[in-house]
Amino acid sequence: MxxxxxxxxxRSEKTVLxxxxxxxxxxxxxxxxxxxxxxxLVNGKFSLDLYRDFLSPAPYRKLLLFNSVTLAxxxxxxxxxxxxxxxxxxxxxxxxxxxLLATIxxxxxxxxxxxxxxxxxxxxxxxxxxxxxxGPESGVLTATWLFGLPGCVFVLSSAFAPIVMLFTIVQIxxxxxxxxxxxxxxxxWPATLRAITLPLMLSRLxxxxxxxxxxxxxxxxxPSLLRYPVLxxxxxxxxxxxxxxxxxxxxxxxxxxxxxxILYLDGLMVNDxxxxxxxxNNSVLMIDLQxxxxxxxxxxxxxxxxxxxxxxxxxxxxVDSPRLYIDAFVSARDSIVRSLAYATAGATVLTLVxxxxxxxxxxxxxxWSRGLDFILLFLFSLPSGVIAIGxxxxxxxxxxxxxxxxxxxxxxxxxxxxxxxxxxxxxxxxSNLPPNLIDAAKLAGVSWFSRTWYILLPLVxxxxxxxxxASFIFCLRDVGxxxxxxxxxxDTLPVWIFTFMPNAPPRLISALCVIAVVITxxxxxxxxxSLRRIQA
Amino acid sequence: xxxxxxxxxHYTHGTRDILRGISLEIPHASRVTIVGPxxxxxxxxxxxxxxxxxxxxxRVFIGQRLVCADGLNLVDPSRRxxxxxxxxxxxxxxxxxxxxxxxxxxxxxLTRLQRAVRIDDILQRMQLERYAxxxxxxxxxxxxxxxxxxxxxxxxPAVLLMDEPFSNVDKVLREHLIxxxxxxxxxxxxxxxxVTHDDSDAVxxxxxxxxxADGVMIPA
Numbered sequence: 001m002x003x004x005x006x007x008x009x010x011r012s013e014k015t016v017l018x019x020x021x022x023x024x025x026x027x028x029x030x031x032x033x034x035x036x037x038x039x040x041l042v043n044g045k046f047s048l049d050l051y052r053d054f055l056s057p058a059p060y061r062k063l064l065l066f067n068s069v070t071l072a073x074x075x076x077x078x079x080x081x082x083x084x085x086x087x088x089x090x091x092x093x094x095x096x097x098x099x100l101l102a103t104i105x106x107x108x109x110x111x112x113x114x115x116x117x118x119x120x121x122x123x124x125x126x127x128x129x130x131x132x133x134x135g136p137e138s139g140v141l142t143a144t145w146l147f148g149l150p151g152c153v154f155v156l157s158s159a160f161a162p163i164v165m166l167f168t169i170v171q172i173x174x175x176x177x178x179x180x181x182x183x184x185x186x187x188x189w190p191a192t193l194r195a196i197t198l199p200l201m202l203s204r205l206x207x208x209x210x211x212x213x214x215x216x217x218x219x220x221x222x223p224s225l226l227r228y229p230v231l232x233x234x235x236x237x238x239x240x241x242x243x244x245x246x247x248x249x250x251x252x253x254x255x256x257x258x259x260x261x262i263l264y265l266d267g268l269m270v271n272d273x274x275x276x277x278x279x280x281n282n283s284v285l286m287i288d289l290q291x292x293x294x295x296x297x298x299x300x301x302x303x304x305x306x307x308x309x310x311x312x313x314x315x316x317x318x319v320d321s322p323r324l325y326i327d328a329f330v331s332a333r334d335s336i337v338r339s340l341a342y343a344t345a346g347a348t349v350l351t352l353v354x355x356x357x358x359x360x361x362x363x364x365x366x367x368w369s370r371g372l373d374f375i376l377l378f379l380f381s382l383p384s385g386v387i388a389i390g391x392x393x394x395x396x397x398x399x400x401x402x403x404x405x406x407x408x409x410x411x412x413x414x415x416x417x418x419x420x421x422x423x424x425x426x427x428x429x430x431s432n433l434p435p436n437l438i439d440a441a442k443l444a445g446v447s448w449f450s451r452t453w454y455i456l457l458p459l460v461x462x463x464x465x466x467x468x469x470a471s472f473i474f475c476l477r478d479v480g481x482x483x484x485x486x487x488x489x490x491d492t493l494p495v496w497i498f499t500f501m502p503n504a505p506p507r508l509i510s511a512l513c514v515i516a517v518v519i520t521x522x523x524x525x526x527x528x529x530s531l532r533r534i535q536a
Numbered sequence: 537x538x539x540x541x542x543x544x545x546h547y548t549h550g551t552r553d554i555l556r557g558i559s560l561e562i563p564h565a566s567r568v569t570i571v572g573p574x575x576x577x578x579x580x581x582x583x584x585x586x587x588x589x590x591x592x593x594x595r596v597f598i599g600q601r602l603v604c605a606d607g608l609n610l611v612d613p614s615r616r617x618x619x620x621x622x623x624x625x626x627x628x629x630x631x632x633x634x635x636x637x638x639x640x641x642x643x644x645x646l647t648r649l650q651r652a653v654r655i656d657d658i659l660q661r662m663q664l665e666r667y668a669x670x671x672x673x674x675x676x677x678x679x680x681x682x683x684x685x686x687x688x689x690x691x692x693p694a695v696l697l698m699d700e701p702f703s704n705v706d707k708v709l710r711e712h713l714i715x716x717x718x719x720x721x722x723x724x725x726x727x728x729x730x731v732t733h734d735d736s737d738a739v740x741x742x743x744x745x746x747x748x749a750d751g752v753m754i755p756a
Contacts, residue, residue, distance in 0.1 A: 188614055
């Protein structure tokens with residue numbers, strides 16, 4: 001598709017695109033700007049107190065900032081160290097059952113990370129399974145390790161490493177096999193991988209690494225469960241426990257600045273002259289592992305057992321009676337329904353707005369298209385606490401209670417935070433369309449709606465379905481936004497489990513965690529099956 | 537000696553037979569052009585010789601070495617002494633022109649000085665000196681084509697395979713490249729197999745012509 005900043009737009013095209021941009025600005029950018037604006041006010045008067053505190057923070061806040069950045073950096077590093085080799089093994093080699101292994105390894109990404117933390121607590125806690133098998137001393141040792149930075153990094157990297165792994169697999173598919181074949185005529189696979197495959201791929205890996213960094217930076221649930229003090233927990237505590245809006249904002253502001261700086265630096269590194277690596281072939285040149293295939297399978301299967309099977313087994317083992325599942329289901333029935341309803345509505349709106357944003361960004365319909373792309377990424381990278389506080393700043397007024405006191409505010413928060421996801425997926429589909437496809441229909445006098453409905457949407461429908469599924473997962477597993485913004489009595493299952501956790505019997509919590517996993521995997525499984533049927 | 541010999545080579549893709557029992561001998565230091573309509577299996581034949589595809593049945597010899605037999609590659613593509621010019625050129629976009637040409641040489645254990653001499657020579661012969669430090673994506677189609685040919689010739693291969701090597705170049709440049717390749721062949725005695733759509737290439741190369749249609753050899 002040809003990008004053209006001087007492209008002429010018809011009226012309906014302009015209206016719809018302005019509406020999509022406007023909606024995103026109102027629900028996403030404006031709240032963050034309002035929060036920044038409010039940070040200059042103390043007791044209704046202009047003040048720089050917050051920024052003085054920000055520039056020379058109190059020792060405790062310094063520690064929180066240090067912990068937050070350390071946790072994010074360690075998680076991003078560990079996720080990269082595991083995700084890239086796994087992606088290479090599963091996407092580039094003939095390892096047996098690679099599709100199945102990749103699917104299982106992706107599971108932790110689909111569920112809220114605190115469920116993994118809960119499961120690992122069942123294994124490594126002072127009274128966990130390991131202590132049961134190896135004695136109480138080992139339980140104390142593993143619990144000391146789990147409750148702190150190593151435990152948080154371990155849990156978060158097992159949740160986020162699939163992002164790097166999946167991105168690596170996608171990047172491998174983007175590399176033209178001819179480039180590697182040309183290398184294979186000169187040298188063997190290890191040198192070809194080192195000199196050709198990896199350099200072509202690694203330049204594009206900054207996005208998932210940054211994504212893992214910002215997700216870990218904004219993560220609140222795992223550090224709060226594993227008692228590792230970080231800024232997002234502090235921000236949420238100040239807001240929820242003390243209703244100290246100023247302190248909550250003060251804790252959120254450093255996170256906002258860190259995200260802005262990281263995105264800016266990434267923007268400097270990636271530019272328009274980025275080299276094309278896909279020439280024309282769509283296949284992947286696989287490395288035949290031959291006898292090493294079994295050894296590689298054993299290693300990856302070991303990682304699967306350690307990172308996915310063991311925690312889920314621990315949860316299942318903790319629920320000693322089927323009755324507990326019934327009790328858990330009955331107690332959380334309404335939250336389950338709401339979870340699915342919010343996620344379905346959120347995914348639908350996100351797919352629509354994301355597609356329209358991708359249309360603006362990809363076709364460069366205006367000089368601010370790149371700005372819109374930056375806003376989308378910036379909002380996506382912000383910790384959920386920042387977005388939530390921003391939305392409260394702007395929507396918690398007498399005149400807007402019809403939005404603030406209803407689930408619409410939760411949908412707004414999903415739209416604000418997650419629009420980058422469907423937008424990026426749609427952009428990649430649009431970039432694969434032949435040039436001038438839309439212009440041909442335009443010259444034939446076809447209206448914008450007809451062009452979109454009859455030409456564009458059928459051609460990008462796979463990407464839209466994928467966008468919907470990805471948005472559904474992110475909405476369903478969300479805790480940070482929904483926890484802060486849900487109207488009274490209208491929580492979701494992940495929020496309900498998280499708030500119920502300190503006071504409920506641990507076995508009931510385990511049963512609820514299993515249900516949370518099931519309600520994520522079953523709809524996705526059904527969706528995947530219907531998709532295959534449609535495609536067949 | 538770099539004779540190429542194929543014995544009853546059969547290649548299937550899905551349910552389609554791409555090559556059906558091809559037997560062929562290309563003598564050492566000779567020139568062969570393979571012609572035929574699209575989808576007749578010309579490129580697959582070159583890729584099997586290079587070791588980039590494995591035939592279902594049949595044997596392939598390079599020189600006296602059996603490199604492939606009944607679905608198994610016995611010699612790795614990088615050990616066959618083959619260089620190839622791909623139809624889509626396959627220039628590594630993250631390497632400069634010089635680095636593209638040097639990559640294969642580094643793997644041949646040549647000293648830095650030996651490499652530099654060879655690279656400077658080929659750059660000069662292909663009129664690419666001023667593009668040495670340029671990335672290939674910034675070059676025109678014809679210039680990229682010359683880089684791809686230079687990258688193959690610099691290795692002094694035993695066998696040179698070329699898949700539509702002159703598709704992006706004008707008549708003058710085509711004559712120049714054919715002259716250079718012929719000169720190189722005289723110097724280094726390699727066997728040349730080329731896929732082409734243009735019969736006149738075969739005439740210019742004074743090459744033997746092999747016809748392929750529907751996966752079988754036909755009189756050209």
